[in-house]
Amino acid sequence: MQLPRSGMSRQDIMARLKREMAEDAPWDKGKTFFLVYGVDDDHIEVLRDAHSLYIQTNGLGAGTMFPSIARLEADVIGIAGELLGLPTAVGNITSGGTESILMGIRSALERTRAEKPGLTAPEMVVPVSAHPAFQKAAQVFGIKEIRVPLTKDYVVDMKAMAAAITDRTVALVGSAPNYPFGTIDPMKELSDLALARKIHLHADCAVGAFALPFLRRLGEPIPPFDFSLPGVSTISADIHKYGFGERGSSLILYRDAATQERAKFILDAWSAGPYRTPTMAGSRPGAVVASAWAILHHFGEEGYLRMTRAMLDATRKLQAGIERIPGLRVLGKPAMYVFGFTSEDSDIWAIGEAMAERGWHIHRQATEPRTLHLVITPIHVPVVDDLLRDLAAAAKEVREGGRDARRGSNYGAH
Numbered sequence: 001m002q003l004p005r006s007g008m009s010r011q012d013i014m015a016r017l018k019r020e021m022a023e024d025a026p027w028d029k030g031k032t033f034f035l036v037y038g039v040d041d042d043h044i045e046v047l048r049d050a051h052s053l054y055i056q057t058n059g060l061g062a063g064t065m066f067p068s069i070a071r072l073e074a075d076v077i078g079i080a081g082e083l084l085g086l087p088t089a090v091g092n093i094t095s096g097g098t099e100s101i102l103m104g105i106r107s108a109l110e111r112t113r114a115e116k117p118g119l120t121a122p123e124m125v126v127p128v129s130a131h132p133a134f135q136k137a138a139q140v141f142g143i144k145e146i147r148v149p150l151t152k153d154y155v156v157d158m159k160a161m162a163a164a165i166t167d168r169t170v171a172l173v174g175s176a177p178n179y180p181f182g183t184i185d186p187m188k189e190l191s192d193l194a195l196a197r198k199i200h201l202h203a204d205c206a207v208g209a210f211a212l213p214f215l216r217r218l219g220e221p222i223p224p225f226d227f228s229l230p231g232v233s234t235i236s237a238d239i240h241k242y243g244f245g246e247r248g249s250s251l252i253l254y255r256d257a258a259t260q261e262r263a264k265f266i267l268d269a270w271s272a273g274p275y276r277t278p279t280m281a282g283s284r285p286g287a288v289v290a291s292a293w294a295i296l297h298h299f300g301e302e303g304y305l306r307m308t309r310a311m312l313d314a315t316r317k318l319q320a321g322i323e324r325i326p327g328l329r330v331l332g333k334p335a336m337y338v339f340g341f342t343s344e345d346s347d348i349w350a351i352g353e354a355m356a357e358r359g360w361h362i363h364r365q366a367t368e369p370r371t372l373h374l375v376i377t378p379i380h381v382p383v384v385d386d387l388l389r390d391l392a393a394a395a396k397e398v399r400e401g402g403r404d405a406r407r408g409s410n411y412g413a414h
C-alpha cells in the first residue's frame with residue numbers, strides 16, 4: 001500500500017470506507033455483546049455534532065487557547081463527583097479506562113515514594129479479576145503486580161488481599177464491578193484495609209460509574225463502592241461504557257487536589273519552556289471533551305434512569321431465561337448488566353460458537369469455569385426473546401451433538 005498520488009474525493013472516500021466496514025460486526029442490530037455500547041441513532045448524532053464542532057481544538061491548550069475545554073471538563077468532573085459520592089472530587093478526561101487506571105496507579109506510586117523516600121521494588125495488590133490495564137500500569141511504572149484469588153462468590157478474597165500487603169505496597173485495587181463476572185469487590189472492607197495500612201486504594205468503576213448510582217436511585221441494593229468510602233483515593237470511570245460517550249472517553253477522579261497533583265507530568269527544563277500535562281497524553285482531543293459533556297447533558301438524570309430501568313428489566317428477564325435452559329447457570333451475583341454464564345453439561349464455548357453461527361457475537365471467557373459474557377445495553381432490550389430462543393437451540397444442539405469448542409477466547413486479539 002502506498003499513499004495515493006492524487007487525493008480521493010470525499011464521496012469516493014466515504015464509499016470506500018462503507019465497503020471496508022461491510023464485514024465488521026453488526027453492532028447496531030443488537031447482536032454483539034462486547035466492545036460497543038449502543039443506544040440509538042439520535043445519541044450518535046449528538047456525539048457526532050459535538051465532536052465535529054470541536055474537532056480542531058486541543059485539550060493541551062485548555063489553559064490558554066481553549067478555555068471552554070477546561071470549563072466543559074470541569075462540568076463533567078463535577079457531574080461524576082456528584083454521582084460518585086464526592087462533589088468536590090477533581091480529575092481529568094482521559095482516552096479510556098486504561099489511561100485512567102495508569103493515572104490512578106501513578107498517583108499511588110508517587111504518594112508512596114514521597115512517604116517512603118528509600119522505596120525500591122514497589123508492589124501493588126490486585127484481584128485476579130481486575131482489568132489487564134493494572135498489569136499494563138505495573139509494567140509501565142516498574143511495579144510488581146500481585147494478583148490475589150477470588151472467593152466462591154467471585155469477589156476478591158480479603159484474607160488473601162491483606163496477606164499480600166508488604167511495606168513496599170503502593171496500591172490496592174477493587175473493581176465495582178469487575179468485567180468477567182460483574183461482581184463488586186468488598187469495597188468497604190478494602191477501604192478499611194487501605195486506611196488501616198495507609199495505602200492508596202483505586203476503585204475501578206470503568207463499567208459501574210454511570211450505572212451503579214442510577215441503579216441505587218431505582219432502589220437496587222448497591223453497597224457503597226465510591227468516594228463515600230474514605231479509603232478510596234482514585235476512581236476510574238468510563239464515559240465510553242455506560243455513560244454512552246464516544247470511544248476514547250473516560251475519567252480519572254481523585255479524592256483531592258494533592259492526589260491529582262502527584263499524577264501530573266511536569267518538565268520545566270524543556271528548551272521550549274515549561275511543559276505540564278495532567279494525563280498520559282500530550283495533545284488531546286477537545287472533541288472528546290465536548291462530546292462527553294454533550295452526552296451527559298443530552299440524557300440527563302431522567303435519560304440515564306430510563307435506560308437503567310430498561311437494561312435492568314432486560315437483564316433480569318435474560319438471566320431468568322438463561323437459568324431455565326437446561327444446564328446453563330449465571331455465575332455469582334452480578335451487580336448490574338454485565339455477567340458471565342456457564343453450562344453444567346456442555347462446553348459453553350461450543351455454545352458460543354453455535355451462537356456465532358446464528359449471528360450473535362458473544363465473548364467466550366477463559367474464566368474458571370469457562371463462560372459466555374454479556375454486556376447489556378439499550379440496544380439489546382428489544383432482542384432478549386430472540387437471544388433466549390437461539391440460546392436454547394444452541395445449547396440443545398451442543399448437548400445432543402456432544403460438540404467441543406474449536407476456537408479460543410475472542411477478546412482483545414490482534
Ligand SMILES: *Cc1c(COP(=O)(O)O)cnc(C)c1O
Nearest residue numbers: 096097098131178179204206207
Ligand atoms: C473496560 C474496562 C477497563 C478498561 O477500559 P478501556 O476503556 O478498554 O481501556 C477497566 N476496567 C474494567 C472493569 C473494564 O470493564
